[in-house]
Amino acid sequence: MKADEEAVARAVALLDPAPRSATVSTVRGDRARADLRAILGGDREVAEPAATRARRRALRLAIPIAASVLGVGMLARALFGFGLGEPQLGDPVELTGEVAAGAVGACRDAQVDAVGVHGHDVPGVEAMWAAPVLLVEQRGDLRLVVMEPHEQGEEYLAYCLLERGGIVVRGVGGFAEDVWLPHRAASTDDGPPHTATERLIWGQAPPGTVAVTVDSPEGVTATPVWYPEAGIYTMVWPEGTMVRGEVEFTLEDGSTETVDL
Amino acid sequence: MDAAEERFRRCYESAYDDVLRFVQRRTDPSHAEDVVADAFTVAWRRVEELPRALSAQRAWVFTIARNLLLNVERGERRRRALAVRVATDRRSHVIGHAETVIDTVDLARAFAQLRPMEQEALALAEWDGLSGPEAARVLGISATAFRLRLSRARRALRLAYDGGRSGLVLETVRERGASS
Numbered sequence: 001m002k003a004d005e006e007a008v009a010r011a012v013a014l015l016d017p018a019p020r021s022a023t024v025s026t027v028r029g030d031r032a033r034a035d036l037r038a039i040l041g042g043d044r045e046v047a048e049p050a051a052t053r054a055r056r057r058a059l060r061l062a063i064p065i066a067a068s069v070l071g072v073g074m075l076a077r078a079l080f081g082f083g084l085g086e087p088q089l090g091d092p093v094e095l096t097g098e099v100a101a102g103a104v105g106a107c108r109d110a111q112v113d114a115v116g117v118h119g120h121d122v123p124g125v126e127a128m129w130a131a132p133v134l135l136v137e138q139r140g141d142l143r144l145v146v147m148e149p150h151e152q153g154e155e156y157l158a159y160c161l162l163e164r165g166g167i168v169v170r171g172v173g174g175f176a177e178d179v180w181l182p183h184r185a186a187s188t189d190d191g192p193p194h195t196a197t198e199r200l201i202w203g204q205a206p207p208g209t210v211a212v213t214v215d216s217p218e219g220v221t222a223t224p225v226w227y228p229e230a231g232i233y234t235m236v237w238p239e240g241t242m243v244r245g246e247v248e249f250t251l252e253d254g255s256t257e258t259v260d261l
Numbered sequence: 262m263d264a265a266e267e268r269f270r271r272c273y274e275s276a277y278d279d280v281l282r283f284v285q286r287r288t289d290p291s292h293a294e295d296v297v298a299d300a301f302t303v304a305w306r307r308v309e310e311l312p313r314a315l316s317a318q319r320a321w322v323f324t325i326a327r328n329l330l331l332n333v334e335r336g337e338r339r340r341r342a343l344a345v346r347v348a349t350d351r352r353s354h355v356i357g358h359a360e361t362v363i364d365t366v367d368l369a370r371a372f373a374q375l376r377p378m379e380q381e382a383l384a385l386a387e388w389d390g391l392s393g394p395e396a397a398r399v400l401g402i403s404a405t406a407f408r409l410r411l412s413r414a415r416r417a418l419r420l421a422y423d424g425g426r427s428g429l430v431l432e433t434v435r436e437r438g439a440s441s
Contacts, residue, residue, distance in 0.1 A: 008415045011422075012387040015347040015372055018285035019388075020278075035298040036273055039305045040266060225405050 206257050211250040214261075220245070265308045272311060272318045273301055280322050283389050286345050287330055300326035320395035327399060344377055345384040371421035379414035386411055 013019075205212060205226070212226040224247065249257045280300060284293040303325045304311065312318050347369045372380060385396040397407035 004419075005415060008383075008418055009387050011368055012372070012383050012418070015369055016286070016388045017346045018282040018290075020282070031294050032277055035294075035301065036270070039273075039298070039302050040270070223405075223409075225403075 205249050206251070208251045208253070209249045210252055213248045213250070214245055215248060215258075216245040265311075268311055269305055269308050272304070272315070272322070275315050276319045276322050277301075279319055279389070280326055283323050284326050284330070286384060286388055287327075288346075296326060296329055299329050303329070316392070316395065320391055320398050323389065323391070324399045324401075345380050345388075347372055368422060371418055374421040375414060375417050378410060379417050382407065382411045382414045383418065 209226075212224045214222055214224050216222050222245075245261050246258045247261060249259075251257065277297065281293055281297050284296045284300075288296060300322055304322050310321075312321050372383075375383070381400070382396070385391045385399060386393075389396075391399065393407055393411070394404045396411075397404040400407060402410075
């Protein structure tokens with residue numbers, strides 16, 4: 001670890017509200033032992049929040065009725081919102097109401113063919129916290145990509161950029177000022193790109209690329225992140241430095257190609 | 262006792278304290294034991310997914326606990342990261358040398374200026390002691406993305422503190438670390 005990192009680590013350690021030395025309750029404590037007995041003994045509801053219990057009981061009654069009325073497909077989508085099923089990569093999702101209208105409108109306004117929508121803004125998919133999630137719905141010529149931007153960091157942007165001219169829309173309220181356009185240098189941190197202090201550089205790699213490196217000016221550290229499935233690389237360029245240098249692509253046959261930044 | 266229960270019991274006994282501290286750092290301590298019990302209840306239901314290695318088990322239960330906390334937060338307001346608490350009253354406990362007293366209040370103020378996701382990255386790395394890949398798993402991001410986030414968080418903390426006190430705390434801490 002670098003000296004600078006050590007200094008930060010030691011400083012941050014001072015702020016730990018629950019340091020090891022201060023822990024009172026341990027696994028030897030009565031509460032912990034009782035919880036373990038309750039969990040293993042089948043009396044799990046002892047440790048289960050009341051809201052969860054009530055929801056499970058309600059669903060136990062509602063599922064057979066709803067299945068007969070709605071059909072299995074619609075029921076499965078409806079259950080996303082109750083946390084019983086976690087959407088997986090590529091699962092379809094139906095956008096409705098304000099979110100769908102906003103997303104489709106943003107696509108058309110920006111003359112692009114894809115849009116990303118923050119997962120939590122989609123009614124019925126509140127349970128999307130589980131893992132990498134990318135849901136896609138084809139709506140006419142538009143492709144709607146629903147994702148978890150704040151959790152996925154750079155990946156979500158790369159996935160969105162996979163679609164030519166794709167944009168990411170965050171939030172239902174404040175729609176207009178919260179649109180990320182890919183041709184701008186955008187930060188993956190919170191906040192719209194015009195307030196970013198670091199620049200996220202991205203680009204497409206030539207076919208057959210197996211690795212991406214960057215030759216940056218002295219004193220500038222920018223490590224490219226390579227997304228083979230998307231064929232896209234990204235890298236964060238440090239604040240206050242000129243974006244220049246060369247990106248080198250290593251191809252399958254061992255040869256290399258370079259492009260200027 | 263079957264094999265699954267034995268594995269779960271070992272995980273519970275080895276990880277409980279760490280999970281409790283993880284939760285205490287992120288929510289009201291009075292609720293922490295309830296959240297930990299909820300997390301292990303979920304873990305027991307999904308025991309077939311329990312990783313083999315102890316360190317991986319710990320990160321896995323951290324992930325469950327974090328998701329439980331986030332679900333509560335989302336009922337109030339959508340968040341992009343889970344807020345972490347900081348201690349501001351333990352300077353004598355930690356430092357113990359009058360000549361090198363470090364103003365943790367100023368440090369806490371600098372920490373509070375960081376974005377929640379930066380605070381969370383620092384907390385996972387420095388308080389919870391997770392490796393980069395483990396912390397990335399807890400946050401549901403790639404190890405590379407976490408490394409970038411942590412690097413930015415460290416730099417942001419330095420900048421936030423330097424803006425207030427010319428880097429005295431961090432420099433002092435670094436000097437003490439170098440001399441020890």
